Amino acid sequence: MKNVIAILSLLLLSSTAHAALSVFACEPEWAALTQELAGDKATVYTATTALQDPHRIEARPSLIAKARRTDLVVCTGAELEVAWLPLVLRESGNGKVQPGSNGYFEAASVVHMLEVPTQLDRGEGDVHAQGNPHIQTDPRNFLPVAEALAKRLMQLDPANAAAYKQRLAAFTGQWRTAIAKWEKQAAPLKGMPVVVQHKGFPYLSSWLGLKEVTTLEPKPGMEPSAAHLSLVLNTLQQYPAKMVVRAAYQDGRPSAWIAQRANIAAVELPYTVGGSAEATDLYGLFDDTVARLLKGLQ
């Protein structure tokens, strides 16, 4: 009997020693970044896909079950997941990943936030107190996030700290090179006037110097109505734009309506990893984003 217990506990110990860190990523971009930084040291579950609106996910039983067994939750924060994540974490009964603990990481906490409202008024639509949460459209934001996330991985899994450090250095180097490449490619986009469907691109616009003329949603989070779209059309007659931009998860009809009447290109951007056939990883995401914007310019 004693032997059996000894063998069992050995098995248990060895399995925990070799077990990869279990990560719950709210959005595909953070899953991809975690995978870049952790390699085979982590198994990553992605809670949402590029075709889902991260504001409007339901706290499904499957998400609660996944959060129950995870060591680290990696999310955007800034209230992007406010409609589902707090409930998922609470119901998970997992003390390791509650907000404020080491197992809870918010990317937005280390990024310079844009569009931080000076006053909180729901009359302005679904605004986020901490600023616009769609930080993943500017590749430069991945650098501080990667650094902070790698630090967190080292804290949670000190045995593999050296590996995380090495992978962070490799990623940072490659990513900087890639950013320089994208910026060169995207040079013709500077100052280009665009219409956006949802206020989801301020980081992209600030990075590439796009000029957002107007928005299809009358207020953030509100569906574009026919009346508002006519107003947008009027605005476009005065201030013509080159293209109307939307994320892969958004309804394509309002964009198509405007594009047809204003005779401009409708550009669907992958928005995150998996949002298009080409956006298979973080590099593909920005390769494809820049390529699609340049195509819209033609």
Next chain:
Amino acid sequence: MFKNICLCTCASVLLGHAACACAAGNNEAAFNPAFSLILSGGYASLQRDPAIPATGFAMNPNPGHEQGFNLGESEMGISANIDPQFRGVATLALAAAGGISVENAFVQTTALGDGLNLKFGRFFSGLGYLNEQHAHAWDFVDQPLVYAALWENQLGEDGLQLKWLAPTDMFVEIGGEMGKGRGFPGTDRAKNGSGAGVLFVHAGDDIGIAQSWRAGVSLHQTRRADAVSDAVPDLLGTAGGVSNSFNGDSRTVGMDLVWKYAPDGNPRNSQVKLQAEYFRRSENGHLTYDTAGANIRDTFAVTQGGFYVQGVYQFMPRWRTALRYDRLDPGVAQIGALNVGNVINNYAYQPNRTALMLDYSPSEFSRLRAQLAHDRSRQGLVDNQFFLQYSMSMGAHGAHSY
């Protein structure tokens, strides 16, 4: 007013890009505590007196409807983490007639770990699917008949609840509750020990990316003491009915199933939700017939039940329509010899209702609703009902349950 000013320490880093280290806030940090207010109300056009109970359910509660223009309950919610171990939630209902009642006031643990969640205070029981949902999250103006008759719309409890989530890929949750027995069919009385107990198991998962489901089984048990009901019809045809009193055991089993479908798993654009629940209650004890007059006590046992099936279809962003069918079974009572000539044992009628709903939500925080119902819950008294309802939420907007 509860705005939290975020103090940023900014430093110029990589690529000349300024990075700002904000005190990382979760949802509720911006409002500490998170404060919300739900305003609701509407209009009801009814052809029958809403005080008439469903046939065969005169000894059950009848929450009914309010006729004409009416102010619904305004609901005030306050929640916050108390410390790293506990979170507190209070929901106060401001009744239209005045007065504040405590709907929920509970504390829950946040750091027990191992899948355990402990809740204590006043809370809505975790049995069934609809029971835990607050009125502003309902898909119809009213609760299904089976919830109205068997749980007085919602079972609230003063006590404690322990839930355990299994460490499995599939969601499997087991929960137990014990409490005072405050809500119907319990008996609120000052006594040591537990007045009512609940056990439930929930399981759920995704099917591919577009579908998800949750199913559950519940058990509720309580001992009813001096449960008085008025205006109960009897075999003698006493005008205005009589008052009866029941003492005995009450045991309810329930089953619930919810299935949702959204293209690409993105419920923003369109979604289908199908749900059904079934409850069956057996009561066994003694009934005192006509407490104000004859006052005859003998054995009484009955099994009552009911179910509803409903479908909600969000056919475009912001717009939903729904259809619900409701049915109750008053059962056939076993009545002791002394009361066989007094108490009706078989109503031979199954109350039922069909409701059709359309709602529009201009934003996540507002909803306007119209509902038609063809109510045959009272034998021979068909009631075609029409409702308009608004439900608006201000302040912090917490996450909704599945």
